[in-house]
Amino acid sequence: MLDTVDTELRTRYPGTDGQAQPIHTAYVPADRIMEDTPSTWGAAAVELLDRHHDLLAELDSTGSLPDVRKRLAQDPIQDLRIDFEDGYGFRTDAEEDEAASAAGAVLATWAYTPYRPQSYGIRTKGLAVGERNRTVRTLELVLAAMVDVPAGFVFTVPKIRAAEQVPALVALCEGLESGYRLRAGTLRFELQIESPQAIIAADGTAPIARMIGLAEGRCSALHFGTYDYTAACGVAAPDQALDHPAADYAKSVMQVAAAQTGVWVCDGSTQIVPDTEPEAALRNHHRLVGRSLRRGYYQGWDMHPGHLVTRWLATYDFFRQAIDVAVPRLQAYLDRRSGGVMDEPATAEALAATVLRGVECGARTAEDLAARAPELSPAVLRALVTRAPIPQEVLS
Structure with a gap:
């Protein structure tokens, strides 16, 4: 009896596979992606760091700022998603077809360039009835343009609401692997948790644990969607934030469900960027990243080159x-x-x-x-x- 239990526990909770979790995922809209996007983001981040050096030195508690500057100049982005969802919006099919093929071509070049992110992929649209055909077509066009799928490629699926959606993703991966003659298990996905129904289902259960099991080893991470989730919970727009109690509760459920499964948990984003009020935005993002790290969320979204500065600074300070x-x-x-x-x-x-x-x-x-x-x-x-x-x- 206990041997059977042991086998089940080993299967469901294998622990880490030894791969290093990136500290962040940079989201770039599909109509703005270029081959040199990682280096241009890094250059913009260095310029911002130099312009606000005194403020950042004040935030720096471990003397990390020189090393952060070096990191931004040489290797600023660890993980990147070309975004076909909210950051891109709804376009004509012809326009998104063209953008998907172009994105696949960019991803193909990154397999051979020194300034590429360590891992990368796309965020598709969702699985709702009005979107799923577009989701499949965009993914197909990206794969076709890449020709070879590099190790570490992943696609992120937003607005997951039910565990029963996950077997459809597994079937999609299997079909694409067969159609494109890819090795079985090549395609992996991330589930973006931004609906209350993904945290507590209609029957009162917490479906994320089922989602991970139903993914059959293809789910690499759970990403939190700050604004969709808090909006769906009825939080007023001025109060929607990474540190709202509703967001904290959802991420705690994600953290427990993913614990010891080998599935990473990625915190969401802040929409406050260092453009109009850079000093306030830098302080706020540095605070939020540090807060997430202390709660065990070691990865988060970055939506702007300026986020890279405080992401790396808060991360280096925390780990040092x-x-x-x-x-x-x-x-x-x-x-x-x-x-x-x-x-x-x-x-x-x-x-x-x-x-x-x-x-x-x-x-x-x-x-x-x-x-x-x-x-x-x-x-x-x-x-x-x-x-x-x-x-x-x-x-x-």
């Missing part, structure tokens, strides 16, 4: 501070010393995961960590995260 706390506690854990805190294996797992995230996003380098704590090698950290046996030479 977290690593400063985590490293001595992990050293004490490996030495079986208290250091004032008696950590359990679950806490060591979380501490190690934090250090890995901080190194993977560039807040600290592997060389920095090796100089400070040579016993905390990537192999040791991953062993702590997966609760595998620690290499014996570390314990001796």
Whole structure:
């Protein structure tokens, strides 16, 4: 009896697959995407950083600003979606056909260019009766223009409202893989949670856990839609925000449903951009990113080049501070010393995961960590995260 239970739990909760979660997803409308969009966003972000250096230095609590500037100049965007939904709007079929083919061509060039994001894809329209034919056609045209689907390509499906929509996405992926002669399992999708019905269904259940199971391993992430969700909950427009209690509740449900499944949770966006009142917008976004990180949402949407500045700054600050706390506690854990805190294996797992995230996003380098704590090698950290046996030479 228990062997069967163990098998079921291992299947449903496999844990992380070892891939590094990006810190953000940049959304760019399909009619504005260009081959050099990542570098032009980075250049605009550097210009904004230089223009508001004093303010950003005030926000910087770990001396990270020079490294943030370097990051923006060299590798500003980790993950990007070409948006065919709200950021693009409804166009004629001929216009969206042309935009879809053009987007696929851009994605194809990124497979061979040094300034590409680490991962990328598109956001389609939704699955409602008036949109789903357009969704399928746009996805087909993008795939046709790409020819080869790169590792890390994903499409985001907005306004998911029912678990029963997910098997249709699985069937769509299977059909496209067959039609385009792709390896089985190549196509993966993200579910955008922006409807109350996705949080609590008509029968009172929480359907997101079912959605993940019905995705048959193809769902890579859950993305939160701030404004559609809070609007659907009846929140007045001036109060719709990432930190509204209604949004916090929805994201908590998403977080619990996705825990230990290997599915990432991505926070939503803010519509406040650093154009007309840049100082207020920069402060606000820096605060919101830090707040999300403290709540365990390690990825969020960025809608404007200016968001990149405070995204990287708040992320570097968060992980540098977290690593400063985590490293001595992990050293004490490996030495079986208290250091004032008696950590359990679950806490060591979380501490190690934090250090890995901080190194993977560039807040600290592997060389920095090796100089400070040579016993905390990537192999040791991953062993702590997966609760595998620690290499014996570390314990001796």
